[in-house]
Amino acid sequence: MSICTKILPILALSVSLLSGHTARSEDALNPGRILATVNGVEITLGHMLALRAGLPEQYSEVSPEVLFKGILDQLVQQTLLMQSIKDKPSLRTTLLIENERRAIIASEAIDKAMGPPLEESALKAAYDAKYSGPSTETEYRAAHILVESEEEAKALELELQDGADFADLAKKHSVGPSGPAGGALGWFGAGVMVEPFFEAVVSLEPGQVSSPVQTQFGWHVIKLEETRIKEHPAFKDVRDNLENELRQSSFDNLIKKLESAAKIERINPEDFDPTIVNRTDLLEK
Template identity: 35%
Template sequence: MTIRLARPSLALLLGLGLLAGCQVQTDNAKTSSASTASSASASPTVATVNGEVITQADLEAYRKMRAGQMPNVNLSNKALVEELVDMRLLEQAAVKEGMADKPQVKAQVEQSRANILIQALLRDKFGSQKYSDAELKKQYDQLAAQASQREYKASHILLKTEAEAKKVIEQLNKGANFAELAKKDSIAPSAPKGGELGWFTAQTMVAPFSQAVEKLKKGEYTKTPVHTRFGWHVILLQDTRKTNPPPFDQVKSRIRAMLTQQAIQKYVQDLRDKAKIKIDTPAPAANTTGTTPPAVSTASGK
């Protein structure tokens, strides 16, 4: 049973990791002495780099991030602090070289800050969301009913013309072997396998093909050629089966994640409904010069 989330981009926000231990700065990466003193008083100092403090809280956040990136590598406190020192030195060098004043870098820093704030907000509001087994089972039953469908196992012989297809059907009517005819006459990629397509659902095939298969009984082939954009088909239905969804316990965690995603989506929609939103035409990207930009659109609320 496949569970689809409404907005993958929002689901992705739940999984955003803390960005590589770099301290996000919003004032063009200049650290004031007041903020440094405040950080030091809030958490013990583990290192000082050119007057800038690295605290125990910085170390713990970095340790967590590194554990997520490399769960099988266990670094000592000393090694982690040394990495933080190197990173702080590189950060200071970047500021000295004017990297923080570059428009593109400013935008990336602001985006990083936004991602971390969004992650913190969603974790605070939805990270401890609880659902009873009854709620999860109710959702499971609805999804299971939708997921349960019939699958077909069939073979086909694809030909260029209707006349050729009719000739194949005449041979089948006289007792010819379907697989042998497919290997000899079919122009489909499945010809070397005797025309076998394996198991599929009606939704995965073009409409004329699916409709013809659904009308067949097990062991029957189409008595008239079936026309699709690929050519003319003669189809043999080998078997059918009904798919069963996986057990409830196997997908419970995915259903919980889906319900949480739905709650996030509702929260975002509520924010949109209360907001005044105006979307202007963005400038064309550098590699899309000459393309027609999207039309100006405005939105208020929804």
């Protein structure tokens, strides 16, 4: 059970256990200050702060007095329970400790690689590099009528060829959510619509209507209304995305650097039954 689920009842209990004296000297700010010992095992302020740092945001609403007592009680009780295990920890526990240690130290390495504040000039340079030239991305405004069968779609195509109004037919026959709006889909670019639909849109000239197109949603009759070249976004609108991209690039470069300098040996996944990853019962043997 996690610390977050266990600490709640302890905090509730601790209200009646608080002492009236609190150390407030400069020494109290030292993470190495010993706050308790359990059979000779020290519990320091640093231990408490590390535990506090991992608690959910909801614990910010708990008073410092209650939180302090609750966390210290938690650590004392955990130490007692740890010491009560006289035998070697189970295989599951041993491996969980190893994984947790690996993850925590790896997280520190990530923070060091991605944590330093980025200069605004670096972000603007990334913006210029990404959006320096004229935009070449085309956006499309289209409408469609979605029906369940090819026969229905062909019948609608014939009605349109005879001069029927596209929006009126969409309102009457389309089973898609855009039907009440005359089938209007608004503006979109590559990667938004499913491939067969988008390919049909790209093949049309503004004002043209497609032959029936099948997708996993049914049969479509599509009308391309107009096209435009997508404008570059303003720097302020993509600043956060650029920052994330630069930080991700720093992380990727770090991994590549570490991998190139390391000796890594792995099994060939094809030589191993992947279903064994679900055999957590093996940890109990």
